[in-house]
Amino acid sequence: MAMDLKEKFDELQVTLDDIDEKLDSRDGGATTIRTAILKGLIADTEENWSTVLKQLVEHLAEAPDNAKIGFYYGLVRGLDKQFGSAAKKSIDAAVEQAPKVEPLISEEEVEPLMETRKKVYAMIKSIRDMAELFGDDYLDNMPPPRRRGGAPKGKRGPRQISFFTWEIEGNDYADLKEVIAAVPVYDRVADLTAAMRAAKIDTTKPGDTIEFELPDGRMLIGTKSADAPAADTEEDNSEDDGTDPDDE
Numbered sequence: 001m002a003m004d005l006k007e008k009f010d011e012l013q014v015t016l017d018d019i020d021e022k023l024d025s026r027d028g029g030a031t032t033i034r035t036a037i038l039k040g041l042i043a044d045t046e047e048n049w050s051t052v053l054k055q056l057v058e059h060l061a062e063a064p065d066n067a068k069i070g071f072y073y074g075l076v077r078g079l080d081k082q083f084g085s086a087a088k089k090s091i092d093a094a095v096e097q098a099p100k101v102e103p104l105i106s107e108e109e110v111e112p113l114m115e116t117r118k119k120v121y122a123m124i125k126s127i128r129d130m131a132e133l134f135g136d137d138y139l140d141n142m143p144p145p146r147r148r149g150g151a152p153k154g155k156r157g158p159r160q161i162s163f164f165t166w167e168i169e170g171n172d173y174a175d176l177k178e179v180i181a182a183v184p185v186y187d188r189v190a191d192l193t194a195a196m197r198a199a200k201i202d203t204t205k206p207g208d209t210i211e212f213e214l215p216d217g218r219m220l221i222g223t224k225s226a227d228a229p230a231a232d233t234e235e236d237n238s239e240d241d242g243t244d245p246d247d248e
Contacts, residue, residue, distance in 0.1 A: 019113055033098045
């Protein structure tokens with residue numbers, strides 16, 4: 001039974017990867033290219049950064065939680081301040097220079113393919129739920145399926161927050177995807193917008209500016225574009241189908 005689940009999981013994961021390759025190709029392959037560049041850089045320098053990481057972990061092993069938290073956020077903030085802007089520009093340039101990929105699907109094929117993806121995503125989740133019965137070691141061989149960022153729209157049109165540009169200590173970001181790439185505290189745009197809402201920031205009908213204090217103490221400042229349309233007053237209460245409605 002356990003092996004049957006793993007075989008089905010692998011089969012569905014291949015299908016999901018194939019769908020994502022087609023969907024990602026719509027932006028000229030920029031998403032795939034950026035991911036490949038980052039993975040390559042991380043792999044190429046692993047021998048160096050893993051040694052430093054091991055030393056830091058050993059150094060903090062006996063430290064109290066408050067010290068670990070302060071060290072973590074201080075280090076992230078310091079590295080971003082020193083290298084974040086230059087790293088972003090370098091990666092953007094590499095993506096721009098890379099050969100563009102012709103879209104593998106037409107716009108008419110996007111919606112039905114997304115519906116198929118939701119079904120595959122749901123089946124993978126169900127298999128992982130069943131695999132939990134066999135223990136964590138078995139589940140470790142079935143990583144969670146990738147979630148996709150949904151279109152920056154609600155049921156009544158583009159989301160207001162998609163018309164904001166962002167700044168952190170003088171570094172500019174075109175959208176929240178760029179922000180979370182520079183702030184590793186958040187895995188997804190949806191996580192960041194959820195934190196904003198928890199801080200009593202209205203992300204559905206925001207004003208002309210948004211000011212949000214990041215966990216490391218820096219201020220994230222958003223400014224609405226002058227051509228932003230009227231606020232979307234309708235909220236989304238969707239279930240987990242593999243897409244993040246707040247992701248852009």
